[in-house]
Amino acid sequence: IIFSNLKGKFLNSVPLPDNLRMQVKESGPRRNGVLEGLSYANNFKELYASMEEPLYQDGPQSAFAPNGALVRIFRFDLEGKRPTGEFAYELDPIAHKPKTENADYNNGIPDILWIGEQKFLVTERSYTSDHRGTTIKIFLADFSTAEDIKDIPSLIKYPQVKKVSKKLLLNLDDLGMYIDNVEGATLGPVLNNGNRSLILIADNNFSKKQQAQVILFEIIP
Structure with a gap:
């Protein structure tokens, strides 16, 4: 993870853990399903990064019925410039089944947002290519009882x-309005x-x- 100023000048970097290295075999991250969400925490001392x-x-x-699909959310110490934790988060099922045989579909996390203590707002985005719009859900996620899984190489073997x-x-489906490809979330001003x-x-993906x-x-x- 590379940090730069607003002019693009390199400032710093934090190395990724080995399990985030792309592999020739089916191990590690999936193509286009790697780190997606980022959030500072604890007065900018930590950074959390979520897998899509x-x-x-x-x-x-994720599938069309609950199947225990687990993504990892990584914690980094910005002062020590090192990864310090990993946590398992279970995805919801894909919201809409495709109407055509060759449609694309998935559900994942586009963003996370630290809101204090060990709580985050987690955005899940469900997409089916032949369904208009995307299904966006906002969850309150609590890390206080989650275990650190950084030393567990495979969750298949750790049910x-x-x-x-x-x-x-x-x-957001409940709002009755068209929602597109939500990618980010942030706290806005006090009303x-x-x-x-x-x-x-x-x-809009151009x-x-x-x-x-x-x-x-x-x-x-």
Whole structure:
């Protein structure tokens, strides 16, 4: 992970653990399913990075029914410039089955957002290519009871893993509006009533058929 200033000048870097190295065989990360979400934590002393999809050795990708698909979320010490932890997070099933035989589909994590203590807002994005829009879910994830799995090479061989707990806060399908390819989430400004805001951002993949979106929410305690 490389850090630069706003002009692109190199500032620093943090090495990745060995299990994030791409392999010729089916081991390590899947193509286009590697690190996707990033979030600072604990006064910028730590950085968390989430996988979009499971490592090969951790089990299957998300399916149309619950199948225990587990992605790893990595913790890095920015002062020591080293990885310090890994945690297992279970993905929801893919939201919509395809209508055509050659459709693409997946469900993964595009972003995570630290909100204090050991809690994060985790965004899950479910995509089916012949279904209009994407299904975006926001979960409150609690790491306090999750175990560190950095020394466990394969979750297939460790079914008793203590996962990150999660609670659904919002399924954007319930809003009745078109939602595109949400890639990022951040806390926005404090609103006039004192509540914080949450901003989601979606890109259009340079496609005329998609929409770039900035979506503002009020966080009601």
